[in-house]
Amino acid sequence: MDAGDGNLTTATAVHNGGVSYWWRARGGFPARRPSLPGPMHADVCIVGAGFTGLWTAYYLRRADPSLRVVVLEAAFAGFGASGRNGGWLTSTLPGSRARYARGPGGRAAVLELQRQLQQTVHEVTRVCAAEGIDADIARGGELSVATTPAQHERLRAELAADRDWGLTEEDVRYLGAAELAGRVRITGGLGALYSPHCARVQPAKLVTGLARAVERAGAEIYEATPVTRIVPRHPAPGAGGSGAARACTVFGDVTAPFVLRATEGYTARLPGQRRQLLPMNSSMIVTAPLDEAGWQAIGWSGRETVGDGAHVYMYAQRTADDRIAIGGRGIPYRYASGVDHRGVTQPEAVATLGGILHALFPATARARIDHAWCGVLGVPRDWCATVTADPASGLGWAGGYTGHGVAAANLAGHTLADLVAGTPTARTALPWVGHRTRRWEPEPLRWAGVHGLYALYRAADHAETGGSARTSALARVGDRISGIPR
Numbered sequence: 378m379d380a381g382d383g384n385l386t387t388a389t390a391v392h393n394g395g396v397s398y399w400w401r402a403r404g405g406f407p408a409r410r411p412s413l414p415g416p417m418h419a420d421v422c423i424v425g426a427g428f429t430g431l432w433t434a435y436y437l438r439r440a441d442p443s444l445r446v447v448v449l450e451a452a453f454a455g456f457g458a459s460g461r462n463g464g465w466l467t468s469t470l471p472g473s474r475a476r477y478a479r480g481p482g483g484r485a486a487v488l489e490l491q492r493q494l495q496q497t498v499h500e501v502t503r504v505c506a507a508e509g510i511d512a513d514i515a516r517g518g519e520l521s522v523a524t525t526p527a528q529h530e531r532l533r534a535e536l537a538a539d540r541d542w543g544l545t546e547e548d549v550r551y552l553g554a555a556e557l558a559g560r561v562r563i564t565g566g567l568g569a570l571y572s573p574h575c576a577r578v579q580p581a582k583l584v585t586g587l588a589r590a591v592e593r594a595g596a597e598i599y600e601a602t603p604v605t606r607i608v609p610r611h612p613a614p615g616a617g618g619s620g621a622a623r624a625c626t627v628f629g630d631v632t633a634p635f636v637l638r639a640t641e642g643y644t645a646r647l648p649g650q651r652r653q654l655l656p657m658n659s660s661m662i663v664t665a666p667l668d669e670a671g672w673q674a675i676g677w678s679g680r681e682t683v684g685d686g687a688h689v690y691m692y693a694q695r696t697a698d699d700r701i702a703i704g705g706r707g708i709p710y711r712y713a714s715g716v717d718h719r720g721v722t723q724p725e726a727v728a729t730l731g732g733i734l735h736a737l738f739p740a741t742a743r744a745r746i747d748h749a750w751c752g753v754l755g756v757p758r759d760w761c762a763t764v765t766a767d768p769a770s771g772l773g774w775a776g777g778y779t780g781h782g783v784a785a786a787n788l789a790g791h792t793l794a795d796l797v798a799g800t801p802t803a804r805t806a807l808p809w810v811g812h813r814t815r816r817w818e819p820e821p822l823r824w825a826g827v828h829g830l831y832a833l834y835r836a837a838d839h840a841e842t843g844g845s846a847r848t849s850a851l852a853r854v855g856d857r858i859s860g861i862p863r
C-alpha cells in the first residue's frame with residue numbers, strides 16, 4: 378500500500394481515504410517494519426502503535442533502558458486515529474470535571490489534571506525538539522468560536538465554569554467579535570474563547586517521528602501483527618502460574634508481566650471488549666492550498682486551531698502548506714462497532730463538511746476539496762478517559778479520550794509507564810487513574826441511541842440558527858440521554 382491507496386471519486390475529484398491526507402503530505406507511508414518473528418518474552422508488551430502505545434514505550438525505556446519493551450501493531454505505526462486526526466495538540470480535558478471530582482482527590486485533583494494536560498503541550502514540543510521530530514508544530518493556541526446567539530451563551534457559561542474550576546485569564550479569555558476578526562474572519566463570528574494551551578501539529582509527521590524515537594530509545598515495534606487475544610496472568614504468581622500475561626498473535630504469543638492495551642477506537646474488536654469503548658467516527662476534508670487573496674480575506678496568520686460551539690461541532694486548522702483542514706462528526710457510528718476501510722469516508726460527510734467550510738470561510742468557495750478521510754476515536758459510556766495498570770492481572774490500558782487524545786495520550790502514556798514501574802508520581806495520583814465506567818448498551822440499542830442522539834443534535838443546531846440565545850431543548854434531551862458532559 379502506498380499513500381495513493383485511496384478512492385478517487387471522479388465526480389468531485391476528491392481523493393478519499395488512503396488512511397489520511399497527512400500521510401500523502403509527508404510523502405507516503407514509511408517503510409514497513411517486520412512482523413513479530415515468533416513467540417517471545419518481554420518485560421512489557423504494548424498492543425497498538427498510536428500515540429498512547431508509543432508514548433508509553435518511549436517513557437518506559439527512557440526511565441529504565443534495561444526493560445525489554447515490545448510494541449505489537451495490527452497495521453503500521455500511526456495507522457489509527459493518531460495518523461488521521463485534526464492536529465489539535467490541545468489541553469482540553471477529556472471528560473467531565475464533575476465526574477472526575479467524585480474521586481478521592483476531589484476538585485483539586487481535577488485542576489491538577491488540567492494543569493498537567495497544559496504542561497503536556499510543552500512536553501510534546503520539548504520531545505520533538507530533543508528528538509529532531511519535525512511535526513509542523515505551531516504554538517498558536519485555540520479558538521472556540523460562537524456563530525449563533527445560543528453558542529455565544531454557551532461560551533459565556535463555559536468561561537464562567539472554567540473560572541469556577543480554577544482557570545485564570547492566562548488560561549482562557551473571551552474575545553469579542555472584532556478581536557476574533559483580527560485573528561480569523563469567520564462568517565457570523567460573534568465572539569470566541571481563546572486558550573494559549575494548544576498547538577497545531579501534522580499528525581502523521583508526529584507519529585512517524587515518535588515511532589523512530591521509540592526505536593532509538595531501544596523498544597521494538599512489530600507491524601502487521603494483530604493481537605487476537607489478551608490474557609491476564611493466570612493463575613496468579615505464587616499459585617503455580619508463570620506470572621506472565623499474554624498477547625496472542627498468529628505468529629506466536631508475547632508473554633510479559635504487563636500487557637498494555639493501547640487500541641482506543643479499535644478496542645471493541647478484541648474479545649471481551651465489545652462494549653468498553655464506542656468507536657465514534659470523525660471525518661475530515663482538506664482544501665487545496667489557498668491563494669494569497671484567500672488568506673488576505675481570512676487572516677489566520679496566528680495558526681490557532683479553530684472550532685465552533687455547535688452540538689455537532691467542527692474543528693479546523695491552517696496547515697503548514699496553507700490549506701484548511703476541517704473535520705466533524707460525519708456518520709457518527711457504524712453498526713456493531715464497525716470501523717472504516719483505510720479511512721474512506723461517506724460522500725455525504727464530504728458534502729456536509731464542504732458546506733460548513735464554505736459557510737464559515739466564503740473565500741474557500743473557489744478552492745478545490747483535495748482529500749477526505751475518516752477515523753475512529755474511543756468513547757467510554759461516561760465520556761471520561763481512563764489510565765489503568767493492575768499488577769495482579771498484569772493488564773493495563775489507557776484511552777477513551779473522546780476526541781481530545783493527541784496531548785492526552787502523551788500524559789496517559791507517561792502515567793502508564795509510571796504505573797508499570799510502581800513508582801508513585803504526581804501523574805499516578807491524577808483522577809483518571811483507575812477510573813471505571815460502565816459498558817455501552819448492546820446492539821441494536823447502541824446504534825439506535827447514537828444515531829438518534831446525533832439526529833437530535835443536528836436538529837438542535839438547525840433550530841439555534843433561528844437567533845434565540847437559548848440552547849435548544851432538543852440538545853438538552855440529547856445531553857440527558859448521552860451523558861455528554863457540558
Ligand SMILES: Cc1cc2nc3c(=O)[nH]c(=O)nc-3n(C[C@H](O)[C@H](O)[C@H](O)COP(=O)(O)OP(=O)(O)OC[C@H]3O[C@@H](n4cnc5c(N)ncnc54)[C@H](O)[C@@H]3O)c2cc1C
Pocket residue numbers: 424425426427428429430449450451452453454455456457458459460461462463464465466467602603604605639640641642643644647658659660661692704751752753754755775776778779780781782783784785786
Ligand atoms: C478524524 C479524527 C480527528 C481527531 N482530531 C483530534 C484532534 O484534533 N485533537 C485531539 O486531541 N484528538 C483528536 N482525535 C482523537 C485522537 O486522534 C485519538 O484520541 C488518539 O490519536 C488516540 O491515540 P491511540 O494511540 O490511543 O489510538 P490510535 O491512534 O487509534 O492507535 C491504536 C492503534 O492500535 C492498533 N490496533 C488496534 N487493534 C489492534 C490489535 N488487535 N492488535 C494490534 N494493534 C491493534 C491500530 O491499528 C492503531 O494503530 C481525532 C480522531 C479522529 C479519528
